[in-house]
Amino acid sequence: MALSNNVIAAISFVAMLLSIPIIGAGIWLATEPDNSCVKILQWPVIILGMLILKVAIAGFVGAFWRIPWLLIIYLxxxxxxxxxxxxxxxxxxxVTVRGSGHLAPSRAYLEYRLDDFSALASPEGSKFV
Known part of the structure; x- marks a missing residue:
C-alpha cells in the first residue's frame, strides 16, 4: 500500500508542477491583444490551472500523509x-472542423475565429443541434 501512495504522491507532485505553466498561459492570454478567442479563454484557462493545482495538492497531501478522505476528493x-x-x-x-481558418501574417498555422462558427450553418449542422 505504501508504494501506491508514493506513486500517487509523485503523480500529484508532477501535476502541481504542470499546473503552473497552465496558470501562466492564462495570465499571458490576458496580456495579449483582444480577440474573441482570447476573451473567452483567458479566465477558463486560469481557473482550470488553479483547479488542477488544488486537486493535485489534495492528492499529494492525501497520499503523503495517508489521509483517505483527501484521496477520495482527489479522485x-x-x-x-x-x-x-x-x-x-x-x-x-x-470550432475548427469546418476548416474555415484564415491565413495569419508570419504564422505557419491558420487562425480561427469564433464568429465564423455556426452549428446551423455547417454541412453537419443537424448533428450538433
Missing part, C-alpha cells in the same frame, strides 16, 4: 477535470 476532482478537458477538446474540434 473525484480528477474525474471532473478529465471530463472538463474532454468537453474542451470536443468544443475545439467543433
Amino acid at each position: 473525484i476532482g480528477m474525474l471532473i477535470l478529465i471530463i472538463l478537458l474532454a468537453c474542451l477538446t470536443i468544443f475545439i474540434y467543433m
Whole structure:
C-alpha cells in the first residue's frame, strides 16, 4: 500500500508542477491583444490551472500523509477535470472542423475565429443541434 501512495504522491507532485505553466498561459492570454478567442479563454484557462493545482495538492497531501478522505476528493476532482478537458477538446474540434481558418501574417498555422462558427450553418449542422 505504501508504494501506491508514493506513486500517487509523485503523480500529484508532477501535476502541481504542470499546473503552473497552465496558470501562466492564462495570465499571458490576458496580456495579449483582444480577440474573441482570447476573451473567452483567458479566465477558463486560469481557473482550470488553479483547479488542477488544488486537486493535485489534495492528492499529494492525501497520499503523503495517508489521509483517505483527501484521496477520495482527489479522485473525484480528477474525474471532473478529465471530463472538463474532454468537453474542451470536443468544443475545439467543433470550432475548427469546418476548416474555415484564415491565413495569419508570419504564422505557419491558420487562425480561427469564433464568429465564423455556426452549428446551423455547417454541412453537419443537424448533428450538433
